[in-house]
Amino acid sequence: MTPRTLLLPLLLTGCFEDSATYGDGSGTGTWTGSGESNGMSQEGCQDRTRTCAEIRAAFADGAGDFELDCDEDAGLFTVYSSGVPLYDSNQTTPNGIADQGWQVTWSLTATCADGVEDVTSSRGEIGMTVNGIPFYGPEDGQGRDAIVYEGPTLDDCNGHSDNRCSYHHHNEPVCVFGTSTDIMDRAGDDGHPPVVAFAADGFPVHGVDPDDPDGAELDDCNGHQDADRGYHYHMTDDYPYTIGCLAGQDRFTAISSGAADGECDNSGGPPQ
Ligand SMILES: [Zn+2]
Ligand SMILES: [Zn+2]
Secondary structure (H helix, E strand, C coil): CCCCCCCCCCCCCCCCCCCCCCCCCCCECCCECCCCCCCCCCCCCCCEECCHHHHHHHCCCCCEEEEEEEECCCCEEEEEEEEEECCCCCCCCCCCCCCCCEEEEEECEECEEEEEEECCCCECEEEEECCCCEEECCECCCCCEHHHHHHHHCCCCCEEECCCCCEEECCCCCCCCCCCCCHHHHCCCCCCCCEEEEECCCCEEECCCCCCCCCCCCCCCCEEEECCCEEEEECCCCCCCCCCEEEECCCCEEEECCCCCCCCCCCCCCCC
């Protein structure tokens, strides 16, 4: 399997759905994509190749339990992460947070696809933050708006833990640089929000733009391009919160060992 191979889904896994076969050591990711554009489109996508220096500069050392490996000869970068944040997020989800043994590999070159892939009804990870935490689409395991229906379970850092004890986000990871650092403290000189994540297709995801918090100026994927950064996505305060579709043709290889036996306390059950 190459790093650009789309992992086939073994089962549908949402935030609080049954996950009997997850974490069984099979070493699989959980993302399930639609493979369909569903009438969505992007505007201005351009292929991008990054150096390892650029990738390293984007990641948030100290705010996550991860290691970044980058190989320009191979044209790949890989994040090894426990998926456990290195800060107290004032967690409100009844489920615990356990080491998920993430190994996520992207191409250094993000390549535009002929057509986009709708991820609004996806389950599982559709990208990873720059402190090694997966982010999901806008729906919970029951296909509802996760922010509306699961909002009370999100902690001060906009994260929560599913019944696999896998901590994740459905909207802007506000503590991605640590609980004491405002994302906009890392903004560019022009006020453009910094990279907070990389999507499954390798294009970067920036924080919410204070000048366009609802994404009115963005395409269906929550993306746009500018001369300095090329094509990229933004988190938004409104649906779809992270990204709506993937404009690129490649997909990361996201592998998780899942929580070790006995390490996931999910006895709290699904919150309502
Ligand atoms: Zn969730
Ligand atoms: Zn932008």
